[in-house]
Amino acid sequence: MSTIELHGVSRWFGNVVAVNDVTMSIGPGVTGLLGPNGAGKSTLLSMMGGFLPPSSGTVTIDGVPVWRNPELYSGIGLVPETEAMFDAMTAYEFVLANARLHRVDDPASATVAALEQVELIEARDRKVGTFSKGMKQRVKMATALVHKPKVLLLDEPFNGMDPRQRLHLLELLQRLGDEGHTVLFSSHILEEVEDVAGTIEVIVAGRQAASGDFRSIRRLMTERPHQYTVTSSDNRALAAAIIADGSADAVNLTSDVLSIQASDFGRFVHALPRIARDAGIALHDVTPADESLESVFAYLVAR
Amino acid sequence: MNVVIMRLTLRALLGSRRVWILVGMAALLWIVAGLSRWGSGADVGTATGVIVNFGFGTLVPIMCLLVGTGAVAPEIEDGSIVYLLAKPVPRRTVVLSKLIVAMAVAVAFSVISIVVAAQIAGDAEGQLALSMGVASALASIAYVAVFFMIGVVSRNSIIVGLIYAMLWEGTLAGYVPGVRAVSVRQWALAPAEQIVEDNSVISIASDLPLVPAIVLLVLATVVSTIVSVQRLKVLSARVSE
Numbered sequence: 001m002s003t004i005e006l007h008g009v010s011r012w013f014g015n016v017v018a019v020n021d022v023t024m025s026i027g028p029g030v031t032g033l034l035g036p037n038g039a040g041k042s043t044l045l046s047m048m049g050g051f052l053p054p055s056s057g058t059v060t061i062d063g064v065p066v067w068r069n070p071e072l073y074s075g076i077g078l079v080p081e082t083e084a085m086f087d088a089m090t091a092y093e094f095v096l097a098n099a100r101l102h103r104v105d106d107p108a109s110a111t112v113a114a115l116e117q118v119e120l121i122e123a124r125d126r127k128v129g130t131f132s133k134g135m136k137q138r139v140k141m142a143t144a145l146v147h148k149p150k151v152l153l154l155d156e157p158f159n160g161m162d163p164r165q166r167l168h169l170l171e172l173l174q175r176l177g178d179e180g181h182t183v184l185f186s187s188h189i190l191e192e193v194e195d196v197a198g199t200i201e202v203i204v205a206g207r208q209a210a211s212g213d214f215r216s217i218r219r220l221m222t223e224r225p226h227q228y229t230v231t232s233s234d235n236r237a238l239a240a241a242i243i244a245d246g247s248a249d250a251v252n253l254t255s256d257v258l259s260i261q262a263s264d265f266g267r268f269v270h271a272l273p274r275i276a277r278d279a280g281i282a283l284h285d286v287t288p289a290d291e292s293l294e295s296v297f298a299y300l301v302a303r
Numbered sequence: 304m305n306v307v308i309m310r311l312t313l314r315a316l317l318g319s320r321r322v323w324i325l326v327g328m329a330a331l332l333w334i335v336a337g338l339s340r341w342g343s344g345a346d347v348g349t350a351t352g353v354i355v356n357f358g359f360g361t362l363v364p365i366m367c368l369l370v371g372t373g374a375v376a377p378e379i380e381d382g383s384i385v386y387l388l389a390k391p392v393p394r395r396t397v398v399l400s401k402l403i404v405a406m407a408v409a410v411a412f413s414v415i416s417i418v419v420a421a422q423i424a425g426d427a428e429g430q431l432a433l434s435m436g437v438a439s440a441l442a443s444i445a446y447v448a449v450f451f452m453i454g455v456v457s458r459n460s461i462i463v464g465l466i467y468a469m470l471w472e473g474t475l476a477g478y479v480p481g482v483r484a485v486s487v488r489q490w491a492l493a494p495a496e497q498i499v500e501d502n503s504v505i506s507i508a509s510d511l512p513l514v515p516a517i518v519l520l521v522l523a524t525v526v527s528t529i530v531s532v533q534r535l536k537v538l539s540a541r542v543s544e
Contacts (some may be wrong), residue, residue, distance in 0.1 A: 032307060049389065050389075051389075051538075052539045053539075068536060070388075070390065070393060070394065073390050076386065080385050082381065082382035084381035085383055085386065086315070086383060088318045089314070097311060098390075100306070100307045101390040101392060
């Protein structure tokens with residue numbers, strides 16, 4: 001059982017702040033690091049993996065600072081986002097070399113076990129350079145698992161995977177989490193995280209925007225005010241009916257578009273068709289205005 | 304020393320396209336040596352010029368540049384160095400293991416190229432081959448240490464290395480006497496000068512006496528190695544872009 005502790009961690013590059021005063025504790029189980037691209041997830045993972053010193057604050061694993069401490073890698077498995085590996089080697093040779101560098105007791109059988117774990121045993125004698133993106137991802141997983149680390153850090157592990165491979169990796173991470181490993185992976189896709197992560201840390205613009213189990217994060221995201229744009233046969237009458245009904249907080253009528261803000265998302269989407277029908281108005285178009293993940297994150301930050 | 308890292312480095316060096324450039328350069332030197340023999344009738348003075356100026360002065364630094372940077376720079380560039388660094392292996396061991404292999408490869412290529420070329424161009428009782436073989440071996444060790452360091456420190460290692468080898472050692476050292484004393488080439492020529500028995504037949508001259516030259520060679524090698532280790536310790540290898 002291992003715990004990664006970040007205390008008041010900031011990291012800046014020149015005058016760009018990539019990570020801003022983050023304090024979190026990541027324990028056994030699967031944790032998802034969720035945030036839009038460029039939020040600082042990779043910088044955080046680099047610091048946890050000992051590849052970047054924090055500009056201020058401390059990053060420790062079980063109380064031991066990670067930076068400049070290679071001995072710690074005995075207990076860490078790292079799955080980098082970079083595709084590059086030693087492409088001229090076969091999967092078996094590459095994983096075996098990793099096992100040897102980790103001074104695993106029986107490197108050959110550990111290699112076979114790791115390749116079996118990621119279902120790559122049949123492709124063991126193929127060169128890594130010839131692999132598809134999903135297969136490369138699995139070789140990387142095998143190199144990270146071969147020494148049975150207590151901590152597993154994965155940077156965007158689902159990138160480039162097909163649905164079947166994804167499912168397989170999800171199951172693998174789940175199993176490792178259940179076995180008591182500390183698994184942390186980053187993603188910019190909410191659905192990836194919700195399928196597997198017991199705990200979610202949301203990172204936006206270098207700051208920790210939210211933290212908790214999936215339900216609480218989802219609730220934060222759905223309870224925020226939702227924006228819709230509506231066009232109908234009579235926008236003015238529809239606006240009046242919506243306000244009279246009380247299912248939305250605000251309406252804004254411009255020449256041919258009606259913008260609506262509703263804080264109770266469920267109530268509004270059910271009420272709208274009924275209101276329109278009762279008032280004899282035809283709905284031409286209903287569009288959620290800000291459903292992109294970025295706007296959800298932006299809301300969490302502004303909250 | 305770590306055998307796994309040594310083996311990986313050897314594979315990376317010999318498995319890449321660089322090895323064919325090295326072979327090509329050796330072949331080029333041998334062809335030039337052959338032309339020189341044919342043109343001058345195996346004149347030792349002419350052969351010395353070809354070996355010292357073209358072989359030792361131009362090709363050996365380029366060979367060492369390819370090997371020295373090739374042992375580390377591509378892995379830093381594409382990020383695969385992470386697989387070596389995220390291991391319970393001291394960074395010092397990573398650097399030393401890679402350096403030893405790179406030095407061995409560079410010495411082998413440069414010495415074989417020079418010795419064979421000396422035989423082709425025309426030698427005086429093996430004096431040219433012996434003296435310049437020793438100079439090439441010593442120069443290769445120092446060059447590789449320096450270029451390896453450049454590979455760790457700079458993202459444009461080949462360009463920086465070429466500027467050093469061509470501009471500093473090749474051009475500036477030609478007419479600025481002070482520059483000449485600060486050049487791996489001159490340091491490595493000092494022992495060669497001592498080995499040659501008759502300097503009127505094979506004229507090899509270094510700007511430095513033997514002892515300071517050897518001291519400077521060792522110093523350059525050791526300092527470069529230390530800088531490489533220090534830089535790799537704090538290398539913020541990007542786990543991702």
